[in-house]
Amino acid sequence: xxxxxxxxxxxxxxxxxxxxxxxxxxxxxxxxxxxxxxxxxxxxxxxxxxxxxxxxxxxxxxxxxxxxxxxxxxxxxxxxxxxxxxxxxxxxxxxxxxxxxxxxxxxxxxxxxxxxxxxxxxxxxxxxxxxxxxxxxxxxxxxxxxxxxxxxxxxxxxxxxxxxxxxxxxxxxxxxxxxxxxxxxxxxxxxxxxxxxxxxxxxxxxxxxxxxxxxxxxxxxxxxxxxxxxxxxxxxxxxxxxxxxxxxxxxxxxxxxxxxxxxxxxxxxxxxxxxxxxxxxxxxxxxxxxxxxxxxxxxxxxxxxxxxxxxxxxxxxxxxxxxxxxxxxxxxxxxxxxxxxxxxxxxxxxxxxxxxxxxxxxxxxxxxxxxxxxxxxxxxxxxxxxxxxxxxxxxxxxxxxxxxxxxxxxxxxxxxxxxxxxxxxxxxxxxxxxxxxxxxxxxxxxxxxxxxxxxxxxxxxxxxxxxxxxxxxxxxxxxxxxxxxxxxxxxxxxxxxxxxxxxxxxxxxxxxxxxxxxxxxxxxxxxxxxxxxxxxxxxxxxxxxxxxxxxxxxxxxxxxxxxxxxx
Amino acid sequence: xxxxxxxxxxxxxxxxxxxxxxxxxxxxxxxxxxxxxxxxxxxxxxxxxxxxxxxxxxxxxxxxxxxxxxxxxxxxxxxxxxxxxxxxxxxxxxxxxxxxxxxxxxxxxxxxxxxxxxxxxxxxxxxxxxxxxxxxxxxxxxxxxxxxxxxxxxxxxxxxxxxxxxxxxxxxxxxxxxxxxxxxxxxxxxxxxxxxxxxxxxxxxxxxxxxxxxxxxxxxxxxxxxxxxxxxxxxxxxxxxxxxxxxxxxxxxxxxxxxxxxxxxxxxxxxxxxxxxxxxxxxxxxxxxxxxxxxxxxxxxxxxxxxxxxxxxxxxxxxxxxxxxxxxxxxxxxxxxxxxxxxxxxxxxxxxxxxxxxxxxxxxxxxxxxxxxxxxxxxxxxxxxxxxxxxxxxxxxxxxxxxxxxxxxxxxxxxxxxxxxxxxx
Numbered sequence: 008x009x010x011x012x013x014x015x016x017x018x019x020x021x022x023x024x025x026x027x028x029x030x031x032x033x034x035x036x037x038x039x040x041x042x043x044x045x046x047x048x049x050x051x052x053x054x055x056x057x058x059x060x061x062x063x064x065x066x067x068x069x070x071x072x073x074x075x076x077x078x079x080x081x082x083x084x085x086x087x088x089x090x091x092x093x094x095x096x097x098x099x100x101x102x103x104x105x106x107x108x109x110x111x112x113x114x115x116x117x118x119x120x121x122x123x124x125x126x127x128x129x130x131x132x133x134x135x136x137x138x139x140x141x142x143x144x145x146x147x148x149x150x151x152x153x154x155x156x157x158x159x160x161x162x163x164x165x166x167x168x169x170x171x172x173x174x175x176x177x178x179x180x181x182x183x184x185x186x187x188x189x190x191x192x193x194x195x196x197x198x199x200x201x202x203x204x205x206x207x208x209x210x211x212x213x214x215x216x217x218x219x220x221x222x223x224x225x226x227x228x229x230x231x232x233x234x235x236x237x238x239x240x241x242x243x244x245x246x247x248x249x250x251x252x253x254x255x256x257x258x259x260x261x262x263x264x265x266x267x268x269x270x271x272x273x274x275x276x277x278x279x280x281x282x283x284x285x286x287x288x289x290x291x292x293x294x295x296x297x298x299x300x301x302x303x304x305x306x307x308x309x310x311x312x313x314x315x316x317x318x319x320x321x322x323x324x325x326x327x328x329x330x331x332x333x334x335x336x337x338x339x340x341x342x343x344x345x346x347x348x349x350x351x352x353x354x355x356x357x358x359x360x361x362x363x364x365x366x367x368x369x370x371x372x373x374x375x376x377x378x379x380x381x382x383x384x385x386x387x388x389x390x391x392x393x394x395x396x397x398x399x400x401x402x403x404x405x406x407x408x409x410x411x412x413x414x415x416x417x418x419x420x421x422x423x424x425x426x427x428x429x430x431x432x433x434x435x436x437x438x439x440x441x442x443x444x445x446x447x448x449x450x451x452x453x454x455x456x457x458x459x460x461x462x463x464x465x466x467x468x469x470x471x472x473x474x475x476x477x478x479x480x481x482x483x484x485x486x487x488x489x490x491x492x493x494x495x496x497x498x499x500x501x502x503x504x505x506x507x508x509x510x511x512x513x514x515x516x517x518x519x520x521x522x523x524x525x526x527x528x529x530x531x532x533x534x535x536x537x538x539x540x541x542x543x544x545x546x547x548x549x550x551x552x553x554x555x556x557x558x559x560x561x562x563x564x565x566x567x568x569x570x571x572x573x574x
Numbered sequence: 575x576x577x578x579x580x581x582x583x584x585x586x587x588x589x590x591x592x593x594x595x596x597x598x599x600x601x602x603x604x605x606x607x608x609x610x611x612x613x614x615x616x617x618x619x620x621x622x623x624x625x626x627x628x629x630x631x632x633x634x635x636x637x638x639x640x641x642x643x644x645x646x647x648x649x650x651x652x653x654x655x656x657x658x659x660x661x662x663x664x665x666x667x668x669x670x671x672x673x674x675x676x677x678x679x680x681x682x683x684x685x686x687x688x689x690x691x692x693x694x695x696x697x698x699x700x701x702x703x704x705x706x707x708x709x710x711x712x713x714x715x716x717x718x719x720x721x722x723x724x725x726x727x728x729x730x731x732x733x734x735x736x737x738x739x740x741x742x743x744x745x746x747x748x749x750x751x752x753x754x755x756x757x758x759x760x761x762x763x764x765x766x767x768x769x770x771x772x773x774x775x776x777x778x779x780x781x782x783x784x785x786x787x788x789x790x791x792x793x794x795x796x797x798x799x800x801x802x803x804x805x806x807x808x809x810x811x812x813x814x815x816x817x818x819x820x821x822x823x824x825x826x827x828x829x830x831x832x833x834x835x836x837x838x839x840x841x842x843x844x845x846x847x848x849x850x851x852x853x854x855x856x857x858x859x860x861x862x863x864x865x866x867x868x869x870x871x872x873x874x875x876x877x878x879x880x881x882x883x884x885x886x887x888x889x890x891x892x893x894x895x896x897x898x899x900x901x902x903x904x905x906x907x908x909x910x911x912x913x914x915x916x917x918x919x920x921x922x923x924x925x926x927x928x929x930x931x932x933x934x935x936x937x938x939x940x941x942x943x944x945x946x947x948x949x950x951x952x953x954x955x956x957x958x959x960x961x962x963x964x965x966x967x968x969x970x971x972x973x974x975x976x977x978x979x980x981x982x983x984x985x986x987x988x989x990x991x992x993x994x995x996x997x998x999x
Contacts, residue, residue: 189773197730201707208706215665218643253715253722260697261760264742268804 072096079104283342290345294352576605576989582616582627587975590991596627599637604647608654609696613672615657617648624648624657626672638670651716652696664689667701669719678719684709688734693741698722698760700744702732711735711746713762723762729754733777740786743803747777747791750879755780755791757806766806770799775880781887781896788912792884796900800915810915814884814900814908816870818920825862826956827922828949859921859956868903868922888930890937897939899927907941909951921951929971935978942969948983948992961990 063071076087087101360376576583580601584594596616604617615626622645626636644662651658651669659668660683667680667690683689684702691700696716703710709732713723731749738745743765748754753776757765768791770776775794782789788809789801798812818825873880886899895918896910904926911918925943932939941949946967948959961967961983967990973982981992 186773204704204707211663211665214663218641218665249718250720253718253720256715257698257722257760261742264740 084108280338283338287338287342287345290342290349294345294348582614584614584629587980587991594627594629594632596632598625599623606648606650608650609652610654613650613654615648615650617645619645624659626657636672640668649690651699652692653716656716656719658690660690680712680714684732686731686733688736691735691737691744692716693737694739695741697741698737700735700737702735702746704732711744711758711762713744713760725758725762727756727758728764728767729756734780736780736782738782738786738789738803739784743786745780745782745789747780750775750777750794752776753793755789755801757789768799768801768806768808770808771795775883778883778885778901779887781889783889783893783896783912784891785893787893788889790887790889790896790898792887792898794880794883796883796902798884798887798896798898798910800896812896812898812908812910812915812917814898814903816903817865817867818917819865820917821864823864823917823920825864825866825920825922826859826951827862827866828924828958829858829860830924858958862922866920866922868906868920870903873902886927886930888932888939890932890939891934892937895932895937895939897930897932899930905943907939907951909939919951921949921956923949928969931972931974933974933978934976938978940972940974940981942972942983944968944970948972948981959992961992 072087080086084104084107085100087097087104088095576585580598582594582596582598582602582605583592584596585592598616598618600618600621600623602616603619604615606615606617608614612630613626613628615624617624622640622643624638624640624645626638628634638657638659640659640661643665645659646662646664647660649658650656655672657670657672659670661668664683664685667683669678669680671677680701680703682703682705684704686702689702692698699714699716701712701714703712709727709729711723711725711727711732712721714720715722727746729746729748730752733747733749735744735746737743742760744758744760746756746758748756753769753771753774755768755777757767759765770791770793777791777793779792780789781792787803789803791799791801793799796814798814800809800812801807802809871881873882881901881904883901884898885901886897888897889895889912890897894912896912898908898910900906900908905923907921907923907927907930908917909919909921910916921941923941923943925945928942928944930939930941936952938950938952941951943949946961946969948961948969950957950959961969967983967988968985969983970986971984973984975981979994981994983990983992
């Protein structure tokens with residue numbers, strides 16, 4: 008419970024008990040403050056009341072006041088008495104003290120709160136840290152275990168590796184051993200073979216000797232007569248001269264062969280050199296002119312000047328005769344340099360093109376990609392077409408070539424036959440049509456003739472009927488002036504009759520002719536002079552309308568005209 | 575000229591008319607024309623006799639008797655007046671002269687596949703020799719048979735020698751146990767030596783290109799290596815895989831056409847010819863689509879001289895093509911374009927290829943597989959030619975006429991001549 012300090016306070020024992028715990032609590036060591044603070048922080052009002060009532064009663068007011076005063080002064084507050092020794096209390100001082108005490112109390116409470124907060128925070132931090140610590144410990148454990156496992160595996164693999172190496176070495180050793188065995192056996196066999204061969208040779212020699220001894224009678228060549236040599240010359244004796252000549256000839260043959268080969272190689276060389284020179288020139292021409300910027304591209308400029316010197320040199324002297332190393336090296340080196348420059352150049356151009364077209368000097372040599380692609384497409388199409396044409400032509404050629412004469416003739420005959428058949432067909436059709444036409448024409452002419460005849464008859468009838476009418480009409484006219492309706496009727500009848508039979512183009516012509524006369528005839532209102540006019544018209548129309556058809560009644564025509572007009 | 579038993583029959587090449595008939599003493603085993611086509615030599619190995627006949631004078635005769643020495647091989651010299659006889663056990667080579675009746679001997683010739691080689695112009699002869707277990711090459715001048723050069727070779731066991739067509743370089747190669755090709759100049763200097771690898775079996779076949787520019791070496795590892803004449807170093811390796819994947823290669827595959835049998839015809843007795851033509855199968859070429867896998871035969875591992883590797887090599891006369899045959903894939907002929915050093919055509923046949931030969935004038939290749947058909951290839955295409963006739967005519971070998979117009983087809987007991995028409999231009 009800490010340090011208890013008893014303070015002798017000249018107060019009632021009941022108070023001291025209560026005070027004692029209070030003051031002793033205050034003077035407790037700070038370590039146990041924590042637990043005690045909580046208790047002190049919220050003194051219940053009940054306790055307070057009991058406190059106050061316990062501390063100060065009616066009997067010991069002065070004592071308690073003086074005690075309080077003493078306490079306050081010891082704490083640094085001003086005395087609550089008005090005067091030094093008086094008994095009157097300085098209310099203001101008391102209030103101030105109370106206020107200050109309250110402020111102090113607040114401050115203390117706040118501090119307490121802060122401390123408590125901090126305490127909580129620290130507690131949570133501690134928890135957190137402890138958790139982390141625990142986790143890390145676990146992880147550490149895990150990784151340690153993993154490491155151990157991996158190490159184990161590594162060890163096993165290494166063992167395996169070593170085993171395999173060992174096996175490999177063993178195999179190699181075996182192979183080596185076998186090879187050694189083979190070679191040793193081979194030497195042994197060779198040795199044995201040589202021995203056997205020597206034996207064999209000895210046998211051969213012996214046999215040879217035996218044979219040579221027996222030879223005289225058996226070995227012979229019977230020839231009926233000598234045969235001349237192939238080239239007609241006589242055989243020559245074997246002398247040193249001939250040997251020397253043989254050697255000479257042999258060397259001549261060899262030399263000629265070598266010379267031939269050398270000539271071929273020289274020709275090849277010359278060709279290749281020409282090609283290289285050409286390539287060099289092309290490369291130089293492809294590169295953009297660099298003379299204008301000597302400062303920037305001093306290297307290339309130097310190379311260029313070197314090239315030109317080279318060209319000059321090589322062109323001056325006859326290239327075919329130059330075959331020394333230095334010139335060859337120069338040529339190849341210069342071509343390599345040029346090629347490198349060209350490569351760089353092309354790479355630069357590629358970069359430029361990929362980035363986008365920038366109008367620069369370099370583009371003079373470069374066609375835009377799209378144009379290039381279009382051109383290539385066009386060319387490809389052309390190539391395709393040409394190929395197809397060639398194929399078809401080839402096929403045709405093959406047909407022509409592979410066919411024998413018979414088949415070609417047959418083919419030709421076939422074509423001719425086809426054509427002939429077609430023609431025959433057409434002829435047939437044509438003839439049929441002709442026949443049909445003939446038939447139709449015949450029928451038409453018959454019909455026309457019939458029509459003519461019928462018309463003739465009809466016209467005759469009509470003529471007779473009209474005559475009759477006329478006669479009757481004229482008779483009527485004389486009696487009556489106006490007989491228009493009957494005349495009209497009669498004309499109508501006539502016209503109708505005519506229309507019934509009219510199918511000839513003549514009548515149409517007649518109609519047209521009659522229409523021309525219309526205006527003049529309309530003006531004539533009277534009908535009495537009609538017959539006279541009619542007669543006039545008859546004569547006029549008869550003259551005007553001369554028809555080839557068999558129509559013998561101009562009167563009738565005129566009348567019809569007239570009737571038409573009047574109507 | 576052809577021989578039957580002990581008779582020699584000489585026919586005209588264009589009409590096959592019998593011109594001469596000669597009788598020899600024994601069964602003829604070897605026949606050779608002289609280079610000027612005036613004489614024919616007939617060798618009878620069993621009796622050790624060589625008889626020479628003349629075409630111009632049928633009465634003229636010549637007989638060379640080797641006696642007890644025996645006879646193993648016989649050949650003409652390039653001038654057509656000397657005969658070289660190789661005795662039994664390769665004891666010596668005897669040079670008989672028809673002009674002077676003189677004899678020369680060449681000692682210690684080597685018993686190998688190609689031991690004697692003449693240059694194309696016939697001036698020099700190279701002979702492989704072996705003394706004291708070492709290989710030597712002697713070069714003789716054919717005019718007077720004088721020894722020109724004699725040098726040793728660095729080979730274990732010299733297998734063969736061959737002159738380049740220009741007559742200046744001699745190629746010598748070792749036995750197949752060791753891959754070594756040595757090139758000697760005419761005067762005996764070693765120009766170069768080439769060895770592709772050490773332990774597996776080595777060189778199987780060698781061919782010079784007609785211009786002497788290339789030397790093709792076919793080896794047991796199914797590859798052909800081409801050396802060039804300037805540096806004698808390998809230009810390229812041509813591989814013969816069983817699967818062809820390159821799209822630019824044309825593969826012609828022989829396909830059998832099933833015969834169409836006309837049942838109406840069988841009513842009356844058909845003649846033998848008709849039956850054979852009815853039942854013999856036709857075949858034609860089809861172009862197979864790449865990738866193509868060819869019939870691959872794995873060789874038996876424990877036998878000597880296995881059927882592995884490039885066994886046949888031939889350059890075309892115009893130096894443009896190289897035809898090869900890989901013995902692992904015995905039904906195919908591989909034709910390489912030398913100008914591009916690429917495989918251009920593969921001909922796949924139905925049977926094993928027996929022999930092929932280029933036309934001496936044009937780039938035309940004739941192939942025979944042991945059936946009764948001969949196959950022709952040229953850059954324009956390839957065709958199958960059936961030999962008409964009764965029964966089976968099994969073509970084992972063929973030989974072109976030097977003008978390229980006709981071809982001799984040989985079977986075991988018969989031969990026929992195939993004439994090729996020229997296109998009238």
